[in-house]
Structures are given as structure tokens and as C-alpha cells.
Amino acid sequence: MRSRPLGEGDRLLELFTREKGKLSAVAPGARKIKSRLAAGVDYFTCASLLLYKGKSLYTVTQLEIETTFQKISVNIEDYLYGMYFCELLGKLVQEGEPYPAIFNLLLDCWNFLDSGGIDREILARYYELRLLSLLGYHPHFKDCLHCGSSRGPFFWSDSSGGIFCKRCRPTNSAVFSISGGALAIANRLLNAPAALKLLNLRATAAQKKELLEFTHRFLLYWTDIGPLKGLSLLEKINTP
Ligand SMILES: [Zn+2]
CATH class of the missing domain: 2.40.50.140 (Nucleic acid-binding proteins)
Structure with missing residues (x-):
């Protein structure tokens, strides 16, 4: 790494x-x-x-x-994403503790980068969400945390690590609205049984931006990892 x-x-x-x-x-x-x-x-x-x-x-x-995974090193964007995956992992895992599922996740994601033809931003969100989930930070965005309603609009709460419907959203802590489209994609990334499904996933630029903001909020709220060098580099190249 x-x-x-x-x-x-x-x-x-x-x-x-x-x-x-x-x-x-x-x-x-x-x-x-x-x-x-x-x-x-x-x-x-x-x-x-x-x-x-x-x-x-x-x-x-x-x-x-x-x-x-030789092709990753040839393309600057692939390289930055590949290195970001390592940086994030290095900050989140403890030395000397085995994480076989995370090991496989990293190899899968490197493999996707190496094979090409994948939306790198979606791949990065997939990696982050799965990594966090495997480490025990599993965001809940299937339905309202309080009443179980699956009818939107929904509001994300950092401190609860999940979504609430309009009726149940807490008033004493910060919540942020999240679109149904972005939620559906996040749900699929987190729960897709096979990484292969990623290849068919399409998201609009607005949904990708929303997912990026949401995932990083979640990451920084629940883990104490400080700024990620790779992430700020990627943000620079992804900003038109
Ligand atoms: Zn509710």
C-alpha cells in the first residue's frame, strides 16, 4: 500500500x-x-x-x-483512484489484524480499474461504502429508521447513521435531504451481491455529486481519519 x-x-x-x-x-x-x-x-x-x-x-x-494490475499505473486517473483506495484502507485498518473480506474487496476494485469500462466515481463510492460496512459502519438507507416507511422524501442524519422520513426527522440534530435516486444507488452499491452489477449502474452527474458528499460526510463523521490526500487530488481532477 x-x-x-x-x-x-x-x-x-x-x-x-x-x-x-x-x-x-x-x-x-x-x-x-x-x-x-x-x-x-x-x-x-x-x-x-x-x-x-x-x-x-x-x-x-x-x-x-x-x-x-499494470494498466492502473498507466492512466493517471486510475492510478489516483487506486492509490486513494490504499490510503483510505491504511487509515482505517489496524496493524496485524486480518480482514480477508476487505482484502478481496480491494482486489476486486483494482481489478475493475485495471479492466476499464467502469465509472470510476461509482466504483469509489462502492469501495467506500463496502469498506465502511465491513468495518462495522453500516449506513441504513433502506427505509425510515423510526417508522420503517419507505416513502420519501428522506433526510439523512449523521449521528443516527441512517435516514428518516419527513414526519420522523429529528429536530434536535442536523439532517440533510437526500434524493430518492441517490439513495437507490447507494442501497444497490451497499447491498449488491456481486460487484459485477457495478458495470450496469448509471448515475447522473447530480446524483454522483450527492453520493460523494453523502459518503464523505458519513466517513468523516464516524471515523477519525483526518484529511485524505488522495481524495483532494481526485476532487481537483473531477471538477470541470
Ligand atoms: Zn418515519
């Missing part, structure tokens, strides 16, 4: 592993031209690693590449 030079020719990596979640490891000599590890420690690479556990850090001793 992250890589920086260390010492003479090593790299310090932040890895996201299926078995042990996030961990830091040194890839010795990975910056040297003839290094066997160099290619495998690139971004957007899925590899099998043999790690030696030292006192404070792991060391990569062997590496076999499973998949590389």
Missing part, C-alpha cells in the same frame, strides 16, 4: 495481507537493479510472500507475483 526508500538499497513497505492484515516489512535490496524483489514490490501487485519476523519489522525473504 505504501513504499519508501530505506538505507542504501532497501525499501520499507506497508503491505496489506490476506492472513495478517496490514503490516510493515523491509524488502532488502529492492532498489537495486538486479534485485529479484524489485518488480514484486511495485504498487498494484498481488504476490505470495515469505516473511521473516524480526523484533519490530518483517523482512521479505521470498516473493512470487500472483497478479499485477
